[in-house]
Amino acid sequence: MRVLNALGEKVNHVYGVAGAEQEYFLIDRALFVQRPDLVYVGRTLFGAAAPKGQEFDDHYFCPINDKVLAFMRDVDKELWKLGVIVKTEHNEVAPRQHELAPCYARVNLAADGDQLTMEVLEQTAERHGLACLLHEKPFDRLNGSGKHNNWSMMTDKNENLFEPGVTPRQNARFLLMLAAVVKAVDDYPELLLASISSRGNDCRLGGFEAPPRVLTVFLGQSAERAIRLATNGKWRYGVDILPAVAKNTDRNRTSPFAFTGNKFEFRSVGSSASVADVNTAINVAVAESLRQFADKLAHAPNAMKCAGELVAETFAKHRRVVFNGNNYSDEWASEAKLRGLKNCDCVDAAIALTNAHNVNVLARHNIMNYKEVSARQKIMLQNYINTVRAEANVALEMCRKQIFSSAEEYIATLVQTAQGKSALGIDHQQTSDRAEKLGKLLKTVETRAARLRSHLDRLSTLDDTTDIAYYCRDAVSPAMDRLRTAADRLETLIPAQFWRLPTYGQMLFGVK
DSSP states (O other), X not given: OHHHHHTTOOOSOEEEEEEEXXXXXXXXXXXXXXXXXXXXXXXXXXXXXXXXXXXXXXXXXXXXXXXXXXHHHHHHHHHHHTTOOEEEEEEOSSTTEEEEEEOOEEHHHHHHHHHHHHHHHHHHHHHTTEEEEOSSOXXXXXXXXXXXXXXXXXXXXXXXXXXOOSSHHHHHHHHHHHHHHHHHHHHXXXXXXXXXXXXXXXXXXXXXXXXXXXXXXXXXXXXXXXXXXXXXXXXXXXXXXXXXXXXXXXOOTTOSEXXXXXXXXXXXXXXXSOHHHHHHHHHHHHHHHHHHHHHHHHTOSSHHHHHHHHHHHHHHHHGGGBOOSOTTSHHHHHHHHHHTOOOOOHHHHHHHTTSHHHHHHHHHTTSOOXXXXXXXXXXXXXXXXXXXXXXXXXXXXXXXXXXXXXXXXXXXXXXXXXXXXXXXXXXXXXXXXXHHHHHHHHHHHHHHHHHHHHHHHHHTTOOOHHXXXXXXXXXXXXXXHHHHHHHHHHHHHSOTTTOOSOOHHHHHHOOO
16 A cells, blocks of 8 residues: 555555465275275375376366266355355366366455365265365376465455556556565565475475476566566656556466466465465565565655666566576576575475564564464474374385285285196296295385384484474485385286275276
8 A cells, every 4th residue: 555655546455365276186985995095194105107197188178077077066056155156167187186266355265265165175075975185296196286376466446456557657556566576585485485385285396287396486578578678777767658568378387476467376385275374475575575665665756766766676686586487497496596596395494484584574564473483383393294204104004904915915826826837737937936026026115114114213212393304304205205116116016906905097097
């Protein structure tokens, strides 16, 4: 309001609006309950890839399955009863993956509506004999699920502050608001990353259409061109030659924070997250940028000229977070390091949350004080620890109860077959070799399971929450990955009638 009033626009209120696209998977509930990992921790800790995945994009473009369509219609009805206006539903890229998008609402209503949406999805799925998976990465080597948070600011006159204008004054306002967001992302990356961080999102970010953890802003060609004019001093302030800014239609699916025409799409938010956290972080970071702008505009003899100077100064100073290219490329990874951009996983982001820089901005805008931020930090770390520990325990239990016994039963069958062939004078060498190969691989799985168990035992000797979180990330999680690699290889060598877990082929494609 202070910024707009300084520019000669009288408004009584400015509020954030958001719309959170919700991605999720649907699988048969009868198969879901046979997977301890999905039941306990929401994602598959084991599972060899099916012969076909998402490479054809056939699920994305095919008609919606009748059973899923009936589910979606019931979801719509239940949400409409609750005042959550759902606009679209469609298939997503991965097999059995779908998406729901609501209409925009003020951020508080959007956050409440999103919580209700997750609850309704799970309850409705159960009534339809399905299981709704809201985990960020329920299936390895396939797209994960995000919750793209589309965010903008509106005035009480129903004007979108990120809508490009047709007059110099409108474009000055638009580019000043754009500059405020770029500055916010560069000034408070750890705060923004903490708002979207979780163990589940760590599994998702960085591949399969999920943006990397390095936080950058995609602006598109038109806005970028206008910014170049501003930073090169090509504006003549106060006259009618400010550059027009066409509505951006560019899409960059690799960008974490993308300007998409009249809003910003924060694509890094995880599918199980509350959007209250992310919108609080965006609002406070942008509010701080605007507070600083307002202080300068209040003392400027020519507000329009000052606004142009602020745009030029801000983009020149914070340009390092603007990136319109491929965020997955190796070249960008190297360039991001040279630019000094943050790359925080859940543990790093949680630790950084109590930095004075982050605490001060939250306190200045009456969001949280140090004690409250510290409590959030401890909860984040403890949630991370509890999740990794639960995953490890479930993985070990699945090894004991399903994987080891599946392999042992098949190996015993091979040995019996080889002995029978030998008694009949038939060459049994190939069967014996197969049994020996499987025995060696099973031994590898058992060794890696024992190693994972030793890492869990080590956790009980640590006292400091931060040390435990780092050990979970740096030792326990990699040990689980190594165990999975060997177990998944074992699965590919064992016939379906011996394997005691529903496979990816069964869950995703209905293959018997």
